[in-house]
Amino acid sequence: MQRYFTNEKLSLFEPFFISGDDFHHMSRVMRMKSGEKVYIVDKEENAFIAEVIEIGESAVKLSAQENIEKSPELPVQITIASGLPKGDKLDLIVQKATELGAFSFVPFAAERSISKWETKKVRKKIERLEKIAKEAAEQSHRTHIPTISFCESFTVLMNRLAEFDYVLLAYEESARLNETKTLVSTFEKMKPGEKLLVIFGPEGGVGDKEVKLLTQANVLFAGLGSRILRTETAPLYFLAAASYHFELEKSF
Amino acid sequence: MQRYFTNEKLSLFEPFFISGDDFHHMSRVMRMKSGEKVYIVDKEENAFIAEVIEIGESAVKLSAQENIEKSPELPVQITIASGLPKGDKLDLIVQKATELGAFSFVPFAAERSISKWETKKVRKKIERLEKIAKEAAEQSHRTHIPTISFCESFTVLMNRLAEFDYVLLAYEESARLNETKTLVSTFEKMKPGEKLLVIFGPEGGVGDKEVKLLTQANVLFAGLGSRILRTETAPLYFLAAASYHFELEKSF
Known part of the structure; x- marks a missing residue:
């Protein structure tokens, strides 16, 4: 699954948007469609699995579906x-x-x-x-x-x-x-x-x-x-x- | 065990002498006696366990007993x-x-x-x-x-x-x-x-x-x-x- 970072704080099931280079990567390079899933890490370093809702003209609309609990970070x-x-x-x-x-x-x-x-x-x-x-x-x-x-x-x-x-x-x-x-x-x-x-x-x-x-x-x-x-x-x-x-x- | 350095190259079982500050430290500060053991690192950075043979007037006579330079290989x-x-x-x-x-x-x-x-x-x-x-x-x-x-x-x-x-x-x-x-x-x-x-x-x-x-x-x-x-x-x-x-x- 592709992985992206966002500068926003995400909440489960609330839609959010990704634009800029990552929009380009998702829409043009990966040619993603509605329903596909990606990993998203928000600004508080929480990791989510999010679903693509819609590929717009300059942004992808997504919704965080699941919070991934286990931290991939060293405890120190x-x-x-x-x-x-x-x-x-x-x-x-x-x-x-x-x-x-x-x-x-x-x-x-x-x-x-x-x-x-x-x-x-x-x-x-x-x-x-x-x-x-x-x-x-x-x-x-x-x-x-x-x-x-x-x-x-x-x-x-x-x-x-x-x-x-x-x-x-x-x-x-x-x-x-x-x-x-x-x-x-x-x-x-x-x-x-x-x-x-x-x-x-x-x-x-x-x-x-x-x-x-x-x-x-x-x-x-x-x-x-x-x-x-x-x-x-x-x-x-x-x-x-x-x-x-x-x-x-x-x-x- | 006390640890000292020498500027000589040591060989196993060949006597060597330590004078100067380290002599003072061994004889006066540590009050070492014949038979005591110390760590010695020689000028080639090999580490030995050495035994005190004799405390002289201005030098300690020792003998390197064991080379403790560790193998650079993993034990498994x-x-x-x-x-x-x-x-x-x-x-x-x-x-x-x-x-x-x-x-x-x-x-x-x-x-x-x-x-x-x-x-x-x-x-x-x-x-x-x-x-x-x-x-x-x-x-x-x-x-x-x-x-x-x-x-x-x-x-x-x-x-x-x-x-x-x-x-x-x-x-x-x-x-x-x-x-x-x-x-x-x-x-x-x-x-x-x-x-x-x-x-x-x-x-x-x-x-x-x-x-x-x-x-x-x-x-x-x-x-x-x-x-x-x-x-x-x-x-x-x-x-x-x-x-x-x-x-x-x-x-x-």
């Missing part, structure tokens, strides 16, 4: 802070981590980032990633579309730590030293709705100054298993581990 | 059977799943595979994937290079099931139906060295005939969390969950 909010990696790796991170349940993304200019974002290009780069996140959210049947915000320096990122209940650094050295307890014990402590920020370095890892600042801020350093993961693979590991912990083992 | 052998996906997605699966600890790969021609492997091209395609696996194994500091073998039909894959201690199907419908227990309970049962095969459908999912055959073979169907994962993302989820379970939670 995980924000992925990635030191700007090379090439188009951030595209892969945002696409795959959105499928795996990331709540939001904070790319940041890291000490060892080779890739740079020129100030005048930031808006365009964020819009590109937002589009990737939206498409991946639709594809994976999520109700929340992850947001993207850029930190132009590590200091700006440090100033945001207080927004989160937990902050972890995914640290390559911790994996080397066989650190296995931090991730499990952090997940064990977390309650539904709590917010976690996890920081990943770029290709060269986190820099010495960054490690020092994070240590001073009492951020915990977590190992992610026994292998060295690439900068674009580590966030995917982290989110899959969170899903395994919160959705399969505990399922609260 | 996980084989990824992927229904041939479109385009170059298999490259991504093999690269990332190798980083995440896959033991071997079995691409198979699935009922719903749009991509086909012509018989005369199979050798070349496998060689390409072997090269990707080797490079990813090096990159992630693994000691095992995953092998690749092709099954030209689902029947050939079915005939191989007996090679494994456990066989699971990663089933999209199981996720939809909120199946959460199969993966956890399978991992709970597994002992070090045991072999698990996990089967993933191509883009369209596993076919009805395949589901029927697997059901007849008593293969269990496992859900992988609350979101719909793409065919190339699901194996990465599976391996990260295995690492979290076997390396972080249990660490046997």
Whole structure:
């Protein structure tokens, strides 16, 4: 079944309209007819099965038929802070981590980032990633579309730590030293709705100054298993581990 | 146990000395005696358990007793059977799943595979994937290079099931139906060295005939969390969950 988002709040059996690009997609691309059913996620992230009532000139009229109860969202909010990696790796991170349940993304200019974002290009780069996140959210049947915000320096990122209940650094050295307890014990402590920020370095890892600042801020350093993961693979590991912990083992 | 670093390269059972601040810490702060044990990480980042031989005037003499550098391999052998996906997605699966600890790969021609492997091209395609696996194994500091073998039909894959201690199907419908227990309970049962095969459908999912055959073979169907994962993302989820379970939670 096709899946669409609306900025309205929906109520069961009350008609609503979809226009713009999604109207085009429904009427021209999918050639939908009255009676067909689609998934709709409303602005409060509730998911419904809705029936097409009528295809109009510039909008589709629908009616929400059924509220889909089970949330496709992780019970905790995980924000992925990635030191700007090379090439188009951030595209892969945002696409795959959105499928795996990331709540939001904070790319940041890291000490060892080779890739740079020129100030005048930031808006365009964020819009590109937002589009990737939206498409991946639709594809994976999520109700929340992850947001993207850029930190132009590590200091700006440090100033945001207080927004989160937990902050972890995914640290390559911790994996080397066989650190296995931090991730499990952090997940064990977390309650539904709590917010976690996890920081990943770029290709060269986190820099010495960054490690020092994070240590001073009492951020915990977590190992992610026994292998060295690439900068674009580590966030995917982290989110899959969170899903395994919160959705399969505990399922609260 | 206390943990110290040395700038030397250590060898098992060869005595070495620690002086300076760490000598002070060991002798005065910790008041260590001969026979006590400490963790030592050497300049090549190998970790050892070392025994204090003698506390001298300005240095502690120790001997490395045991190399505790953990194996970079998952304690269980996980084989990824992927229904041939479109385009170059298999490259991504093999690269990332190798980083995440896959033991071997079995691409198979699935009922719903749009991509086909012509018989005369199979050798070349496998060689390409072997090269990707080797490079990813090096990159992630693994000691095992995953092998690749092709099954030209689902029947050939079915005939191989007996090679494994456990066989699971990663089933999209199981996720939809909120199946959460199969993966956890399978991992709970597994002992070090045991072999698990996990089967993933191509883009369209596993076919009805395949589901029927697997059901007849008593293969269990496992859900992988609350979101719909793409065919190339699901194996990465599976391996990260295995690492979290076997390396972080249990660490046997």
